[in-house]
Amino acid sequence: MLVAISLLMILGACQRAEANATGPINWYQKHQNCGGKMQSPIDISTKNVVHDPFLELFNLTEYEKTSGVIMHLANVGGHTARVLYSGTAVYIRGGSLPDKYQLDQFHFHWAKEDLTGSEHSVDWKHYPLEMHIVHHQAGMGTLQSAAARPHGLAVIAFFFKVCRRYSLST
Numbered sequence: 431m432l433v434a435i436s437l438l439m440i441l442g443a444c445q446r447a448e449a450n451a452t453g454p455i456n457w458y459q460k461h462q463n464c465g466g467k468m469q470s471p472i473d474i475s476t477k478n479v480v481h482d483p484f485l486e487l488f489n490l491t492e493y494e495k496t497s498g499v500i501m502h503l504a505n506v507g508g509h510t511a512r513v514l515y516s517g518t519a520v521y522i523r524g525g526s527l528p529d530k531y532q533l534d535q536f537h538f539h540w541a542k543e544d545l546t547g548s549e550h551s552v553d554w555k556h557y558p559l560e561m562h563i564v565h566h567q568a569g570m571g572t573l574q575s576a577a578a579r580p581h582g583l584a585v586i587a588f589f590f591k592v593c594r595r596y597s598l599s600t
């Protein structure tokens with residue numbers, strides 16, 4: 431059984447050197463936006479994490495909407511599953527985001543082996559599965575047009591781990 435644990439998606443520098451030529455350290459060679467200091471994947475080094483007392487809680491209550499919700503599941507290139515969202519607009523707020531952000535899609539990252547599935551890591555530890563919930567800034571048009579703007583996208587990520595036993599009782 432998979433159990434989600436929280437992860438705050440943080441944009442940051444690509445810090446891990448991959449052994450192969452197509453790894454993240456070499457992405458900039460084919461994608462010009464990948465050579466900067468605000469890109470994925472990142473490793474969250476817990477010893478360098480600093481608590482920000484001004485961070486606000488996220489308001490994710492609109493995820494509970496069910497009326498007018500349309501979701502379309504797709505196999506993307508044989509390497510991930512993506513659910514496109516349309517219908518009644520769903521927004522997230524808070525989390526010290528500069529605006530409200532509209533839900534577009536969610537997708538998953540995993541691998542054949544549980545130790546390498548997640549895109550990001552914590553102290554270089556990867557998780558079996560990582561889910562990204564992708565939103566664009568309200569009033570910025572589409573996901574594609576918002577992606578070209580600073581702060582145009584907000585992605586919430588969740589790590590999942592495999593548990594031997596899980597109980598729904600409290």
Ligand SMILES: [Zn+2]
Pocket residue numbers: 537538539549562
């Ligand atoms: Zn992703």
